[in-house]
Amino acid sequence: MTVLTTERLRLQEMAEADLDDFAAILGDPAFMRFYPRPKTRAETLEWIMLNRRRYREHGHGLWKLTRLADGAFAGDCGLTIQRVDGVDELELGYHVAPAFQRTGLATEAARACRDWARTSLGATRVIAIIHPDNLASQRVALNAGLTLEKRTTNYGPGTEVMIFATAL
Template sequence: MNTPVITTDRLILRKMTKDDVGNLMVIFSDPEAMRYYPSTKNEKQTMEWIDWTLNNYSNYGVGLWIVEDKATGDFLGQCGIVPQEVDGVIEMEIGYLFVRRVWGNGYATEAAEACKKYGFEQLKLRKMVSLPDVNNIPSTRVAERIGMKAIKTINKWEKEVYVYSVSI
């Protein structure tokens, strides 16, 4: 059993493992869920994503966590705190990506809010960001719901993204 990193009223956030490849493929193989990413991912690319996440755990003590339904154990998506380069500085980003069938249930907001609290209270971060695609209205709304403000747009991942920020 993988020990939870964060729990909320409805969710468990736990560390990702190589066994999560099948769960992640539900998102990564869905063109609609991946609309704001360069492309869908195959199994090899999903394993590389897991390796990247495991490296973040080792190097930074944070990364994307697997989000599960607390009551059923169902895989819902991923959310966590990820180091990202913004204008030459490493910022800690709250990132989230969920299975399309659970969109609209408030899971991303609940998980992102829990990550914000964890970042400020447990990790003693002073600031966190989110970097949604400028066209990804649902993701910008999640950032706004957890108290983030858009401060600028930048080019990253070969597209325009907002830099949303929240500080304590």
């Protein structure tokens, strides 16, 4: 099911049939260098099913990105509920396939999801949780109108993250 369409992208619900595409990026050690570790194929399927459950329970999750021009798989972007320092926050998250990085697709998708959060959910705030060394993700957050709010070790001792946020 298509949720959003931008100038160059279709954002749609993930399906089990997307496993090969997502396993290719989420299982890649270089792509996942800012995460604790790459996902196995089984973990990637669990992650897809988690997002499908989020669609049912919350009306949103991370959505598959497909280029309109050629139908190519480009990654994911969307909204999830994350607990940060004891508070549930609406997080704007994104993973863009290496072939499409540095093309503006992540920013395009992030802006669309940010706007959808305001208009469809009535959200008044979104955040992005970013590893301090992930400069590309920080640029996407800034280009989507978020600013650095704080640093926290929300995900365990020694695991510092940066919280970018914007009021909607």
